[in-house]
Amino acid sequence: MIEMAKHTVLFVDDEESILKSLVRLFRKSGLTVLTAQGGAEALSVLEKKEHSISLIVSDQKMPGMNGAAFLEKARVICPDAMRFLLTGYSEMDAIVAAVNKGEIHRYLTKPWNDDDLMLQVRWGLEQYDLVLENRNLLALTRKQNRQLYDFGRDMERKIEERAKEITEKNKALEYLNKELELNFFNTVRALATLTEMHSPFNKGHGKRVSELAVAMGRKMELAEEEITQIEIAAILHDIGTLGLSGDLTEKHWNRRSSKEEEELYRRHPVEGQSILAFINRLDDVGGIIRHHHERYDGKGYPDGLFERDIPLGSRILAVADTYDRMTTAYRFRKGDNTRDKIFADLSTMTEYESEEDRIRQAVIIFVKKNVFTEFDPDVVKVFLDVLNDRGITVVRERQMTISELKPGLVLTRPIYSLKGRFILPHKTELTERIIDKLSVIVANHEVSDVFYILVK
Ligand SMILES: [Fe+2]
Known part of the structure; x- marks a missing residue:
């Protein structure tokens, strides 16, 4: 109107x-x-x-x-x-x-x-x-548009300023984080150096174990965070020995410790965990270290954990630790009972090119033999894969009796008579004739009825 x-x-x-x-x-x-x-x-x-x-x-x-x-x-x-x-x-x-x-x-x-x-x-x-x-409407719209434009420009400027501020803060934080990270790894390195200084015969052990354990973790496709924990745990796994006298650790390594001294030595996983308890970021690492001497069959220490109750990192560490300890220490420790026992199995094997290769194979066989008792079978499988990647091929052999032998099978070890007479070299491919001859001498108790055959 x-x-x-x-x-x-x-x-x-x-x-x-x-x-x-x-x-x-x-x-x-x-x-x-x-x-x-x-x-x-x-x-x-x-x-x-x-x-x-x-x-x-x-x-x-x-x-x-x-x-x-x-x-x-x-x-x-x-x-x-x-x-x-x-x-x-x-x-x-x-x-x-x-x-x-x-x-x-x-x-x-x-x-x-x-x-x-x-x-x-x-x-x-x-x-x-x-x-x-x-x-009037047009004027109002123009006015509002101008206000919106001004508001937008103001907002843009404010957002830009804020973004700049955030970028600068992020840079500072990044720097701080790097510093902290560096400090953290410096602390880990310092602790590792301290452990090695305490047990000089152990030099490089932590580093080698960590390299092997990390390779296994990667093979298992574990998360980066978990791999880092395993890496640090491996570097520091024997940090608990700091609380023991250097002499006691050395005695343990050379199997010269008394029962009481061995009891004392067995405290090092728990001691290790308590040392790391002072560092917040190393909580999980402490757990891995605590259980690195547990056994798959529950007969390990300190808690006698079974199978998968043992943290995965500890199960990995157990294999990597044993492999490195035995391959490095046994090279220098001839006359040691355990070493001799392990090598007894291999004494007749001649196919290894060097002493180092022979030791490695002996240790690998030891690890394989202790699957389900000492070590987690899945972890050992990964361990063998990692060695394979490193060009360390594992001889796969199985024991057979005379009745199981067939033409075409290949011997991994030479055959000696019970009196020590050489009968057949390793790598011999069995034929009908050879098997017949072996049957006769087995029947005559001239050789033991155990033959080592290559698994293809
Ligand atoms: Fe240990």
Whole structure:
């Protein structure tokens, strides 16, 4: 519903009587009605700008300045006001030109019908309201857009500043973390050096065990974090010996310790865990160290844990530790009972190129023999795979009795008679004839009924 009271209309006509009748017509409408007798007077009303004029209705035929010419000028002064032309049919050409040039919005014919004129005026005022409203909305949108743009730019700047701040803080944190990490590994290294200084015969043991244990962890596709724990546990696994006298550790390694001394030595996994308890990040590492002397059959120490109750890291460590300890120490420890027992099995094997290779194979056989008792079979399998990757091939052999032998099988060890007489070299491929001959001498108890056959 249009609000008439807020609008002002200007009627322009050279005839006073017409102006009067128009004023009369709109008296009750609520509009403010202005009149001017001719174009010049009307222009001076507009120029004064005392009123905000919504609609100008002008007669066309006036002396001095016709309606179209006046409205053209009025458009410059009040571009927003609606412009109507009042005219007779005879001036149709002038009207068409004025409409086309956009100078007027509507034309009304003379004489007019009151109701029709009222309706047209209403329409004109509605249009005026719409135009203004539209312009206000446009202005508001522009203003809001500008505010949004400013806000966006402000936000962008703030985000940029914040990002810069975060990057700088991150850099500082990264540096700090690196420092901490470095300090942490320096601590681990210092502890490892301390352990080695305490047991010089043990030099490089921790490092080698950790390399082997890490390779096994990777083969098992363990998480990096777990591998790091195993690595550190391997480097520090004997740190608990720091609490023992160096002499006692050395005695243990050379199997010269008494029962009491051995009891004392067996405390080192627990001691190791308690030393690391002071370092927060080494909690899990401490657990792995505590159990590195557990056995798969539950006969180990300190807790006698069984099978998978033993932490995986400890099970890996047990194999890596044993392999390194035996391969390095046994090289220098001839005359040792255990060493001799292990090598007894291999004394007849001649296929090894060097003493080192022979020791390695002896230790590997020892580890394989102790699967399910001392070591986890799955871990040993991975251990053998890792050795294989390192070019250390493991001879796979199995024991057979004479009744199991078949042509085509290959001996991994030479055959000697019970009296020590050489009968057949290793790598011999068995034939029907050889098996027949062996059957005779086995029946005569000249050789033992155990043959070592290559598993392909
Ligand atoms: Fe140990």
